Amino acid sequence: MLNIIWPVFIIISIIYAFISGNIENISNGIFDSAESAVSLTITFFGTICLWNGIIEIAKKTSIMQKLAKLLHPLICFLFPEIKKESEAHEEISMNIIANLLGLGNAATPLGLKAMKTMQKDNPKKDTLTNSMAMFIVINTASIQLIPTNVIAIRSSLNSTSPSGIILQVWVATIVAAIVGVTATKIFMKRF
């Protein structure tokens, strides 16, 4: 996708700059962009590595398994076709917990494992089941309690309150999840 968008952006900008007489501006800006990419990357080293370290501790403890148990009623509601105590049930809960904690790196491998487990019971191997569809939509809605990356970036940019957007993220992510789940429940009966 970006293989199309990126060159289009560059081509139209440079042509437009020639037409509108902004070509000097553009020329100065090119190396400024490179410089700011470098300086930002350096500040990211601190914040992103810090979070990754803290999160690694959480991953190595039993916090995630314990939290996953709290989710059982929710999972039964979202995935009525998945049996309780099954392997898929367990993997789905772990994936959702990892998402909730902002552990994107841990959530994806767990999610892929859950997909493979659900595929075993799939009668039509080339088509998503209802549970798989619901699972993917929930993963794209990104339900997060701690938006770790955004907070890390905000503090790199000298925000006075890097975590000041947590409440807003909660509200937006919950609305997105409700819309996604409702749409999925409606669509799965018709398509």
Added chain:
Amino acid sequence: MVNFLSASAIPLIILFIVIYGLKEKKKVFDIFLDGAKEGIEIVIQLFPTLLGIFLAIGLLRNSGIIDFIINIISPVTNILKIPSAVLPLAMLRPISGSASMGVAIDIMQKYGVDSMIGKIASTIMGSTETTFYTIAIYTACVKIKKIRFVLVAALLADLAGMITSVIICQILS
């Protein structure tokens, strides 16, 4: 109250995780170092994308074409009360994670990280996912081609998340 809750969230999480690690007798510092090492790779992988996106976005902005496009669509966005500066972000968000992160950072630098637009950009980044990528890897790993309604449902959720981000940031500011 909102500020206090937001400010205490991070220290409390760190405290909780460290104490929990100690309770389970883990070597917390060694584990922390392992995690931090992984972070280096994430940042190094992010750099080339950031460079490429900053170049493209810098060109778009310095050429004046972004202002030109924003002027054209602003009557529509004004009615919906969407700050037009976040539109490029909203359009890129479902397509590429690192590219949209680059655009969000650009917005935060230009308008201020604590400005309304900076907060909206942060909230959009925190509350939505790279939908196309997620669907692609989750279906590819089990070789599924027929994805039924999933893209539509996921994009609906994204749209709802973005609109809510805009509204909630305006309410809470």
